[in-house]
Amino acid sequence: MLESEQGKRKYFVENGNCSNKNTTFATLSISSKLSNTTNKPLIKVKQMKVNEIMTALEAKHPGENEYLQAVREVLETIEEEYNKHPEFEAAKIVERIVEPDRIFKFRVVWVDDKGQTQVNLGYRVQYNAALGAYKGGLRFHPKVNESMLKFLGFEQIFKNSLTNLPLGGGKGGADFDPTGKSDAEIMRFCQAFVYELWRNIGPDQDSPAGDVGVGGREIGYMYGMYKKLAREHSTGALTGKSYGWGGSLMRPEATGFGAVYYVKHMVEEKGDTLEGKRVALSGFGNVAWGAAQKACEFGAKVVAISGPDGVCELPEGINAEMINYMLDMRASNRNKVQDMADKFPGKAIFTPGKKAWSVKCDIAMPCAFQNELAEEDAKMLIANGVKYVAEVSNMGCQPGAIAAFQAAKIPFGPGKAVNAGGVATSGLEICQNAGHINWTAKEVDEKLKKIMSDIYDQCVKYGKQADGTINYVKGANIAGFMRVAHAMMAQGII
Numbered sequence: 001m002l003e004s005e006q007g008k009r010k011y012f013v014e015n016g017n018c019s020n021k022n023t024t025f026a027t028l029s030i031s032s033k034l035s036n037t038t039n040k041p042l043i044k045v046k047q048m049k050v051n052e053i054m055t056a057l058e059a060k061h062p063g064e065n066e067y068l069q070a071v072r073e074v075l076e077t078i079e080e081e082y083n084k085h086p087e088f089e090a091a092k093i094v095e096r097i098v099e100p101d102r103i104f105k106f107r108v109v110w111v112d113d114k115g116q117t118q119v120n121l122g123y124r125v126q127y128n129a130a131l132g133a134y135k136g137g138l139r140f141h142p143k144v145n146e147s148m149l150k151f152l153g154f155e156q157i158f159k160n161s162l163t164n165l166p167l168g169g170g171k172g173g174a175d176f177d178p179t180g181k182s183d184a185e186i187m188r189f190c191q192a193f194v195y196e197l198w199r200n201i202g203p204d205q206d207s208p209a210g211d212v213g214v215g216g217r218e219i220g221y222m223y224g225m226y227k228k229l230a231r232e233h234s235t236g237a238l239t240g241k242s243y244g245w246g247g248s249l250m251r252p253e254a255t256g257f258g259a260v261y262y263v264k265h266m267v268e269e270k271g272d273t274l275e276g277k278r279v280a281l282s283g284f285g286n287v288a289w290g291a292a293q294k295a296c297e298f299g300a301k302v303v304a305i306s307g308p309d310g311v312c313e314l315p316e317g318i319n320a321e322m323i324n325y326m327l328d329m330r331a332s333n334r335n336k337v338q339d340m341a342d343k344f345p346g347k348a349i350f351t352p353g354k355k356a357w358s359v360k361c362d363i364a365m366p367c368a369f370q371n372e373l374a375e376e377d378a379k380m381l382i383a384n385g386v387k388y389v390a391e392v393s394n395m396g397c398q399p400g401a402i403a404a405f406q407a408a409k410i411p412f413g414p415g416k417a418v419n420a421g422g423v424a425t426s427g428l429e430i431c432q433n434a435g436h437i438n439w440t441a442k443e444v445d446e447k448l449k450k451i452m453s454d455i456y457d458q459c460v461k462y463g464k465q466a467d468g469t470i471n472y473v474k475g476a477n478i479a480g481f482m483r484v485a486h487a488m489m490a491q492g493i494i
């Protein structure tokens with residue numbers, strides 16, 4: 001018999017063994033301890049079975065591959081733990097958590113520099129608010145669609161939960177391609193996007209931030225328009241604002257810095273150090289920029305960065321001038337890593353069409369896009385002696401790649417834990433906005449370090465395996481999921 005308590009009620013499973021995956025139905029009897037009545041009408045509670053849930057979701061949402069991939073990964077790793085809580089299944093926590101609370105989908109119309117009218121699709125997925133107002137970034141990329149934003153929003157729920165801050169999960173964006181756009185075009189698009197969305201966001205409702213294609217400049221244009229429409233000033237309606245008008249120091253660096261703090265724990269867990277380690281990063285945007293800075297500060301050597309056009313190998317390691325130049329490359333909207341090799345001939349060697357994973361390294365950190373590291377890349381990294389892998393992009397590794405790293409016993413940190421420093425610092429920005437104060441960079445950095453260290457500890461607590469290894473994916477998913485599930489139980493069937 002398996003028992004669990006929820007509020008005043010006591011649940012227990014009769015005629016069924018929760019840990020037996022072959023049991024289709026367990027019988028749940030709900031009795032009230034307070035009224036002292038027992039054997040109230042019996043309710044049949046199904047054991048949660050990932051394959052059944054996934055078959056139903058695949059039929060309901062055909063072709064939403066990223067979303068289905070993200071859901072499967074979470075459910076497979078929490079299944080055993082979840083089934084120890086019959087009250088979760090009685091309240092249909094999984095069926096509720098996999099569907100967003102709501103999705104806004106809207107047309108964004110703007111005029112380009114040639115006077116042509118352009119039409120894009122915008123979205124905001126408000127996924128789960130059990131822990132707080134919806135929180136998560138906006139992605140501007142031509143491949144953005146509902147499936148992509150649902151996967152990102154779903155991941156965001158558990159990532160935000162891991163930070164232990166009062167943040168619900170959400171995500172949004174548009175199929176707008178910033179590549180080659182002028183500053184004025186970016187501004188007009190951002191204004192048109194917020195014109196459609198502003199009534200559905202706000203510091204206590206939903207607080208978007210940046211993501212791929214959305215940085216400080218875009219947040220500035222969106223926040224300017226939001227303020228004008230909402231007549232609100234210096235609020236946390238959007239985060240990632242610049243310092244001086246509501247932004248937090250350290251927010252631009254936070255995702256990359258936080259990721260390296262997490263990796264430092266992974267390395268130290270093995271009695272090892274970051275000193276002298278060769279690090280390969282993909283991408284050259286805000287996240288890779290922060291990670292490169294912090295990795296260098298800890299004595300590691302960044303030997304590769306990459307872009308959609310290919311890889312830049314950096315035989316002597318990246319230096320401060322190159323790290324600064326990454327900002328110019330992002331601001332140019334050219335989206336070409338070759339620019340680094342053109343600027344620093346001999347120090348950065350460009351190879352078209354290759355990924356960062358072709359460069360020999362000790363630590364691989366995907367920092368660009370989902371599913372950017374495939375199984376064959378993982379095999380190449382393993383053959384080249386990689387020692388640690390940490391996803392900084394959301395769902396940066398394909399399932400086959402993760403399985404290959406885990407089979408080779410290479411510590412693998414999942415994105416929702418490794419990159420949580422970004423949203424955590426957004427949470428700190430909201431705190432500063434609400435309190436009308438500014439913390440120093442040192443204060444924010446100390447809080448970020450503590451949050452990353454606590455996230456790491458939670459992953460170890462729930463991910464420690466019988467053989468002593470740590471399954472960080474399982475640890476992050478269980479820790480993140482349980483906090484949300486308990487909050488949903490406490491808040492009733494809504």
Ligand code: GLU
Binds near residue numbers: 211394
């Ligand atoms: N886009 C980032 C993420 O994936 C940051 C979100 C935020 O700061 O709200 O977590």
